[in-house]
Amino acid sequence: MTDPFAQKKETAAAWFKSLRDQICAEFEALEREAPSDLYPGEPGTFVYEDWQRQVEDGGGGTGGMLRGRLFEKCGVHISVVKGEFNEEMAARVPGADKDPRFWAAGISLIAHIVNPRVPAVHMNTRYIVTTKDWFGGGGDLTPTQAVDRNQDSPDAKAFHAGMKAACDAHAVADYPKFKDWCDEYFHLHHRDEPRGIGGIFYDRHNSGDWDADFAFTQDVGRHFIKTYADIVRGRMDEPWTEEEREEQLITRGRYVEFNLLWDRGTTFGLKTGGNVKTILSSMPPVCKWP
Template sequence: MTDTETAGFTGRKAQASAWFRALQEEIIGRFEAIEDAAVPPLYRGEAGRFDLKAWRRGDGSEDLGGGRMGLMRGKVFEKVGVHFSEVHGTFSEAFAAQIPGADKSGGRFWASGISLIAHPLNPRVPAAHMNTRMLVTSEAWFGGGGDLTPLLAYQRDQDFVDTVDFHAAMKAACDTHPGADYAHMKEHCETYFHLPHRSEPRGTGGIFYDRFNTGDWEADFAFTQEVGRKFADIYPGLVRRRMIEPWSEAEREAQLIQRGRYVEYNLLYDRGTTFGLKTGGNIESILSSMPPVVKWP
């Protein structure tokens, strides 16, 4: 199947890609505003700004798409990445066997999305991850979600107020969209973001969905947009809530050790990391999820 033969998806691909680009811009603006709001004595120096870098997939001999990487190291955000991509090409034969519709598309695919990982400096501010994407073979579907990773022991409880508020936002994104089952997506998140070698969760969860296709593309796209909007509202709010709290050296030490769990998960189990590497994605973007400082005791 050629790109011409997937013309039925052309308008939808353009619509989804434009949304992911817009969401990247919106979140970048909100995160830079947080940097502007950080003041002494807890935060010193210049407010962080995103370094935006365009990239192209492949060696340049043919158009295989690309994206825009956004990375910031600031006062509040020790490291945060907000990345947009739109890529296309052909899966390897082995990888194509794992992707719905790839057998009928001759292995050809198109994918676009936004991915985000935030590692705040203050141990009391939870880390967070979010991505939403659309993937097309001979079929088209959405995937993604958002999850929270508090890094201090007393915060890693489902009753902790930040987790309660974050889940409420994700549930609200689901509740107005038929087919978006919050309970199922919450369970999927808890199962997916789990470290089996340690028998522990990576964080306090959120929602996760993959191969989401109810048969109503417009409704599925509207749901994916709502997930992005809810995350763009709730997470900056949680950052502002906690960033004003002072922290101790012991809390910083605990944060750096818990970040090690994040590294272990992303390198061992994360399917998004695998997909990016197997489809020739931008290595800097893919591995920008790694925390800037981490410890293993």
């Protein structure tokens, strides 16, 4: 039987790989540009590792990890996986109640920076197919200093402007809705506090115009690269104190709590036999719970 989604799958997967290459090239450029007096040593580069799901013909992906002098730990991963949802997951995913088979491709990244004045960032976009299909993803910023964790901070304004620009260029995108969705999603309910300053988040997005939805998803990636790179370049020359580093490590602990307790992407990856190493690479290299 001919797969009606075959061309869309191929097109989306190729884009995620291309976006991975663009992001990694830009992050490696930032590594090289970082001033040596604040960031001694050789600039880091990404190390790539392929992985396969432990099921027959289940697909896999490529994990890319950068441990450098500016990027303390950064993961940029792509995957193309397929299989069948278990009964629990099939009941929760659109179109899977009729047929538990799924196909999913995407890119996911998290960057933790040595300098506590440079915010951490997360971004992912994905395309998922069951008997239905949709896009999802977004990006959000997590400043590690209290002075920067508000909507009026320069970094927050810059990041939101970039995400708004990605939405405003496409009639199928709704920036106010996606911004509110991000604020609601990236919230530590057990502490009743936000993870960061937000961004955008969208899921199960199918407007009925695949090309328009795909174009929007591409622009999320493009605007992310420029917006975040500009933020890093604007702040990486700033020196920091031990007190600021301490605050950064405590904020990172909150990041761990969210990913393990509330993040649906982590749950999806683990319950569908994803690669544990890449799924949990979002965890910061060092953090504290005082």
